[in-house]
Amino acid sequence: METPATRISHLKALVLNADGHAFDTRTGRSYRLNPPAQVALLMMQDGKSRPAIIAALVALCEQPSAVVETGVDGFFKQMASYVS
Amino acid sequence: MSRAAEQQHWLGWNVAITGINARPDSPGPGCAVARCLRHTTGFRGRIVGLAYETLDAGLYLRESCDSGHLLPYPATGSTALLERLDEVLCRDRIDALLPCLDAELPNFMAIAEPLKQRGIRLLLPQRAQLRRRDKDRLPALCADAGVATPAVRRLTDEGFFDHCGAEGWPFPLLIKSVFYDAWIVHSAPEARQRYRQVVATWGYPVLIQKYVHGDEVNLTALGDGSGAMIGEVMIRKQAVTDKGKAWAGVAIDDPELQEAGRRLFHSLKWRGPLELEMLRDAAGTLQLIEINPRFPAWIYLSHGVGRNLPAALLAMMNGALPEQLDLAPPRPGTSFIRHAQETIVSLDEIATLAASGSTLRACAPASLAA
Numbered sequence: 001m002e003t004p005a006t007r008i009s010h011l012k013a014l015v016l017n018a019d020g021h022a023f024d025t026r027t028g029r030s031y032r033l034n035p036p037a038q039v040a041l042l043m044m045q046d047g048k049s050r051p052a053i054i055a056a057l058v059a060l061c062e063q064p065s066a067v068v069e070t071g072v073d074g075f076f077k078q079m080a081s082y083v084s
Numbered sequence: 085m086s087r088a089a090e091q092q093h094w095l096g097w098n099v100a101i102t103g104i105n106a107r108p109d110s111p112g113p114g115c116a117v118a119r120c121l122r123h124t125t126g127f128r129g130r131i132v133g134l135a136y137e138t139l140d141a142g143l144y145l146r147e148s149c150d151s152g153h154l155l156p157y158p159a160t161g162s163t164a165l166l167e168r169l170d171e172v173l174c175r176d177r178i179d180a181l182l183p184c185l186d187a188e189l190p191n192f193m194a195i196a197e198p199l200k201q202r203g204i205r206l207l208l209p210q211r212a213q214l215r216r217r218d219k220d221r222l223p224a225l226c227a228d229a230g231v232a233t234p235a236v237r238r239l240t241d242e243g244f245f246d247h248c249g250a251e252g253w254p255f256p257l258l259i260k261s262v263f264y265d266a267w268i269v270h271s272a273p274e275a276r277q278r279y280r281q282v283v284a285t286w287g288y289p290v291l292i293q294k295y296v297h298g299d300e301v302n303l304t305a306l307g308d309g310s311g312a313m314i315g316e317v318m319i320r321k322q323a324v325t326d327k328g329k330a331w332a333g334v335a336i337d338d339p340e341l342q343e344a345g346r347r348l349f350h351s352l353k354w355r356g357p358l359e360l361e362m363l364r365d366a367a368g369t370l371q372l373i374e375i376n377p378r379f380p381a382w383i384y385l386s387h388g389v390g391r392n393l394p395a396a397l398l399a400m401m402n403g404a405l406p407e408q409l410d411l412a413p414p415r416p417g418t419s420f421i422r423h424a425q426e427t428i429v430s431l432d433e434i435a436t437l438a439a440s441g442s443t444l445r446a447c448a449p450a451s452l453a454a
Contacts, residue, residue, distance in 0.1 A: 013337070015417065025416035027299065027364075028320030028336040084368070 006079045011045050014083065024083065031082070036061055036068075040075050050076070094402035095124070098177045100132040100204075103184030103378070104142025104149060108424035109325040113184040115141065116384040118148040120394040123387050127395070132176045138437050144429045151176055154441040158187045162194035168441075169195075173202060175444045180205040180401055182394065184378050187263050189214060205401045207356045209307075209377060216352060217375035219262055219291050226372055229351040231344045233372040234258075234294040245275040248292075258293040261286035266328065268295060296371050298363040301338060302330075303345045304380050306397055307354030308406065313346050315396050315411045317386045322419070330382050331422040335389050337414040344370050357383075357397060382420060389415040 013026035020038050022031040033041060036057050043053045050072065057068045099121060103112030118131050133142045133149030136157055143152035153172045156164040165188075172178070181204050183192045189208065192199075196206050216225050219236060226233040237253070249255070259278045260266040263286055269275040282290045305316035318341050323332040345360055352358075359376040379394065386393040390412025399409055437443055 009339075023417050025337045025414075027338065028301070028322070028334045028416075 006044070006076075006083050008045075008047065010083050011041070011079070014041060014045070016041060027083075029082070036071065037075055040072060041079075044079070094180070094398040095126045095128055097129040097179035097398065097402075098132060099129055099398065100134050100172075100176075100178045100181040101142075101149070101184060102134045102155070102182070102188060104133040104135050104140050104145075104152070105137065106141035106145075108331075108422075110327045110329050111381045111422075112140075112142075113379045113381045113383055115145065115148045116381055117182055117184055117379055117394045118142065119384050120387045120392050121398075122147065124392055124395040129179070130176070132172075132178055134172070134181075138434065141427060143437060143443055144427055144433060149443075152437070152443040154437065155188075158185075158191055162191040165191045166195045166198055169199070169204075170202075172442070175442055178202075178204050180398055182379075182397065183208070186377060189377055207397060207401050209352075209355045213352050213354055214377055217358075217377060219260060219293075219374060220289070222372060222375070225348070225351060225375075229344075229347040231347055231372050232369050234296050236291055236293045238289040239279070239292055240288055240290070242276050242279045244292075245272040245279070248272075248275075253292065253294065256295040258295050260291045260293060262289065262291065266293075293373075296363045296365050296373070298365040298371070300324075300328075300373075301336065301341055301362050301364060301370070302333075302380060302382070303341055303360045303362070304357065304383060304386065304393065305345060305349065306357055306393060306400065307349050307352070308400060309353055309355040311350040311353045312406060313349035314400075314406045315386075315391050315393055315409060316342060316345055317389060317391050317393065318342065318345075318414075319382065319385060332419065333382055333385065334419040335385060335414070335416050337416040340370055344372070348372070348375070357393065382422075385418065385420045388420060389418050 010026060014022045014024050016022045016038060020033045022033050039057060039060060040053050043056060054065065054068050054072050058065050061068065101114045101117050103114035105112040106115050121127055121131060130150040133152035134155050135143050135152055136155055142148045156168055183189055192206060193208050193211055196208060199206060220238050222233045223236060256268050256270045258266050259269055259275060259282060261282045267278045269278050279290050300321045301318065303316055303318045306314040308314060318336045318338055319333040320336050321330040321333050324330055341362060348360060357379045359380040360372065361374040362370045362372050364370055383393060396409045396411065
């Protein structure tokens with residue numbers, strides 16, 4: 001998965017608070033995000049690419065790239081499913 | 085401010101509100117409209133509750149209504165309504181009237197001019213506008229507005245349910261009256277039972293609508309007759325009663341819902357308050373389910389998000405232009421949770437109302453009853 005299949009306007013409708021609670025102002029749905037997912041969401045909202053998000057999380061979480069890639073791709077799928 | 089000047093500005097108006105029934109599973113909007121006005125900064129007017137049943141809670145809730153009066157049922161017609169309002173005017177001054185129930189609107193439209201002559205302001209749609217949003221006419225309206233809606237069919241024969249699948253109407257289906265109530269039915273026997281229930285309660289025709297599964301989102305706003313949509317407030321229902329009424333909801337800011345609302349207001353050239361009930365189906369398409377020609381029961385949320393629409397409506401009735409209204413930017417995320425609580429009513433209060441039709445004991449001339 002190269003790029004998240006989620007429209008940027010839909011991504012920007014998500015408001016994330018400091019506790020990891022994300023509220024979708026467009027649909028009224030709420031989500032709970034763990035810290036790596038919070039970083040990924042903020043970077044997606046900034047239009048950052050998948051490699052850039054993976055690189056940032058590898059450095060931040062000190063995990064192997066393959067582990068982070070799996071997690072990021074799973075997150076993209078969830079975003080495409082719930083937020084699109 | 086002098087008494088005369090007070091009556092000129094809507095903040096000093098006495099406002100009559102209907103729909104003050106407050107059954108927890110399906111409350112009328114009236115008490116919520118009253119609360120919106122009570123919480124309007126500077127509002128000094130009295131709120132006059134108009135009810136159809138002695139057990140309508142708003143009659144006894146002083147935080148909602150300063151006084152209350154019983155009205156004849158809508159089926160008795162506009163002449164009886166006007167006669168009763170004339171009696172009410174002997175006891176309470178009324179400067180503006182906000183009808184909050186669908187079934188009473190035709191009567192209020194019929195007596196709008198006589199009421200105006202009595203100094204009572206109303207902001208109502210025209211009869212043709214009201215008719216265009218009838219449940220059986222939604223497909224035509226939506227085709228004009230470019231908004232999706234499930235197919236609707238009028239029924240006068242319950243035998244339809246025995247072969248509806250073959251005619252392109254598979255179960256589940258929604259069965260509705262032209263006024264209130266709707267049920268999802270999954271089989272012919274269940275459909276027949278609900279069909280008979282609708283006929284017994286509301287009469288013919290019975291409507292069936294293709295069932296759409298999805299998240300229910302609602303929009304309420306005001307129209308001034310120009311086609312503009314004013315002060316829209318949007319919610320997603322988070323929890324509903326058995327009757328599908330929201331008991332919890334959250335404000336949203338959905339550009340697609342807003343655009344659908346804008347198109348419908350433009351097509352209808354609506355005057356007054358309106359509620360759109362829509363479903364977002366599995367494909368993400370918004371489908372219009374119903375249009376209610378009044379404020380919704382959740383209208384108190386409009387105060388919560390800084391868009392007090394009942395107050396805005398009174399300001400418009402007082403001549404304010406849309407750009408002069410006090411409407412905050414959307415505040416998505418603000419929620420409401422409805423709850424039920426008991427109010428204590430003395431025997432004396434019930435007896436006064438039952439005997440006189442009003443919560444006020446003395447019958448004073450209107451000029452003294454303000």
